[in-house]
Amino acid sequence: MKLIAPFFKASVFAISIGCSFASMANALNVDWQPISSERLIKLPANVMERALEHDFRKSHLATKIKEVDTRLGTTQSDLSMIQQTIKQAEGETKVELRHQFLEQKSSYIDQMEAKQNLKRNELKTRLGIFKGLLFDMQTDRKRAQDPVANEVREKQRAARARMESIVGAVDESLFELASEEQSQYAQEYGSNMKKIKQLQLAIRQHAMHRSQNDGDELLTRESYIRQLLNDTESDLALLNQEDEMLGFMARLVAMDAQALQIELTYGNMDMNYENQEMASTKPVNMVDYFTN
Amino acid sequence: MKTLKNIIGTFILGAILLGNITAQADDLQTLKNLERERSNMIETLLDSKLAVDQRRTRIENKVRRLVDLERMVMRDSRLEGNTHNLVVRAFKNYDLTFLAHASVENDQEVVGHWMHEIGLSNEAILASNRGIR
Numbered sequence: 266m267k268l269i270a271p272f273f274k275a276s277v278f279a280i281s282i283g284c285s286f287a288s289m290a291n292a293l294n295v296d297w298q299p300i301s302s303e304r305l306i307k308l309p310a311n312v313m314e315r316a317l318e319h320d321f322r323k324s325h326l327a328t329k330i331k332e333v334d335t336r337l338g339t340t341q342s343d344l345s346m347i348q349q350t351i352k353q354a355e356g357e358t359k360v361e362l363r364h365q366f367l368e369q370k371s372s373y374i375d376q377m378e379a380k381q382n383l384k385r386n387e388l389k390t391r392l393g394i395f396k397g398l399l400f401d402m403q404t405d406r407k408r409a410q411d412p413v414a415n416e417v418r419e420k421q422r423a424a425r426a427r428m429e430s431i432v433g434a435v436d437e438s439l440f441e442l443a444s445e446e447q448s449q450y451a452q453e454y455g456s457n458m459k460k461i462k463q464l465q466l467a468i469r470q471h472a473m474h475r476s477q478n479d480g481d482e483l484l485t486r487e488s489y490i491r492q493l494l495n496d497t498e499s500d501l502a503l504l505n506q507e508d509e510m511l512g513f514m515a516r517l518v519a520m521d522a523q524a525l526q527i528e529l530t531y532g533n534m535d536m537n538y539e540n541q542e543m544a545s546t547k548p549v550n551m552v553d554y555f556t557n
Numbered sequence: 558m559k560t561l562k563n564i565i566g567t568f569i570l571g572a573i574l575l576g577n578i579t580a581q582a583d584d585l586q587t588l589k590n591l592e593r594e595r596s597n598m599i600e601t602l603l604d605s606k607l608a609v610d611q612r613r614t615r616i617e618n619k620v621r622r623l624v625d626l627e628r629m630v631m632r633d634s635r636l637e638g639n640t641h642n643l644v645v646r647a648f649k650n651y652d653l654t655f656l657a658h659a660s661v662e663n664d665q666e667v668v669g670h671w672m673h674e675i676g677l678s679n680e681a682i683l684a685s686n687r688g689i690r
Contacts, residue, residue, distance in 0.1 A: 413645070414638040420648040421637060427651060428631050428658050435624055435661045450625045454632075 296326035296386060299394050306401050310489040326387055333380040340373045363525055370518045377511055381504055388501045395494040402487050584635040585643055591626040595656060598623060602668050620667055623657040
């Protein structure tokens with residue numbers, strides 16, 4: 266009993282850790298939980314991206330991005346309006362407007378940063394999905410190249426051909442064995458097979474099927490996913506570049522604010538005024554007073 | 558601590574193996590049904606308590622079922638490229654696995670075909686000696 270107790274405690278501990286990890290994973294991905302790569306992998310290559318996009322647009326994350334976009338639009342129009350007004354304003358009103366302009370710029374940067382974070386979340390989720398898809402495809406390919414599996418497949422093909430060549434003779438011999446007709450399985454299989462052939466023909470003639478298989482450049486599913494992965498990576502790189510841009514913008518806003526504060530505190534002082542006054546009283550300029 | 562690690566390791570490995578086995582078991586269902594039916598038919602073949610007519614009737618019924626099961630196995634896409642030992646062995650020896658179809662192909666009764674495949678013939682039986690191996 267003494268020996269079992271620590272094992273039991275350890276297993277309870279392990280399960281609780283596992284549960285907390287699972288809940289953490291859910292919490293991280295609560296904004297967009299995309300459809301699994303197992304489901305996506307079954308879709309035709311051209312539908313895969315649409316399905317993912319459709320799934321994303323329905324998500325909470327997409328709604329959030331849309332909301333931030335709307336706010337950004339408002340901020341942008343406010344900025345443009347204030348900028349135009351500043352040009353015509355004077356005195357106290359101009360200072361007030363400049364202050365508002367700075368505030369709007371600062372809020373633009375905050376909103377943009379929030380959007381960038383959401384967008385990064387979206388792109389990273391997409392990356393994860395595409396990497397998962399590629400991994401699944403590569404695993405399938407490796408499995409298809411497995412020599413043992415290939416050997417089995419070859420034997421199955423040979424066995425199927427051998428059985429198909431004898432099916433008629435077996436049915437005849439069964440008919441001789443008993444007066445009964447074919448078994449229920451054989452009857453239903455036969456009628457289903459006819460229907461399946463009709464369906465297969467309809468699939469081959471379907472426009473969707475042709476659009477998947479035609480095309481100037483026939484992309485394999487794997488290269489298509491790799492292309493999507495590259496596109497997402499480049500979007501993420503652009504996002505990082507935009508981040509850098511936002512950093513510079515924030516720095517400029519801070520400097521503008523500092524300049525405005527200094528201007529309001531000390532006014533527009535002419536720093537050369539004192540120097541000019543002092544320059545006129547220098548001994549060299551006073552010499553005339555003393556020589557006459 | 559070392560024992561605890563070993564036990565936890567074994568537990569995890571066991572869970573993974575169990576998951577794999579359960580997943581594979583579903584894929585092999587048709588083949589398992591065929592194997593069950595085949596062994597049942599062989600039992601009937603070897604049952605010395607049955608009269609000749611009785612045995613013939615029973616085997617005829619079983620052959621009909623066996624034909625369906627053999628076709629089900631052959632058409633089962635889950636077995637395609639499956640490297641499970643049961644699948645590999647089944648397709649390695651067509652004549653013993655697909656008894657009903659192979660017997661018609663060889664123009665033999667199922668009983669005779671099975672005996673021939675496992676190497677039992679009148680000559681072999683008559684030539685055999687009783688003794689310690």
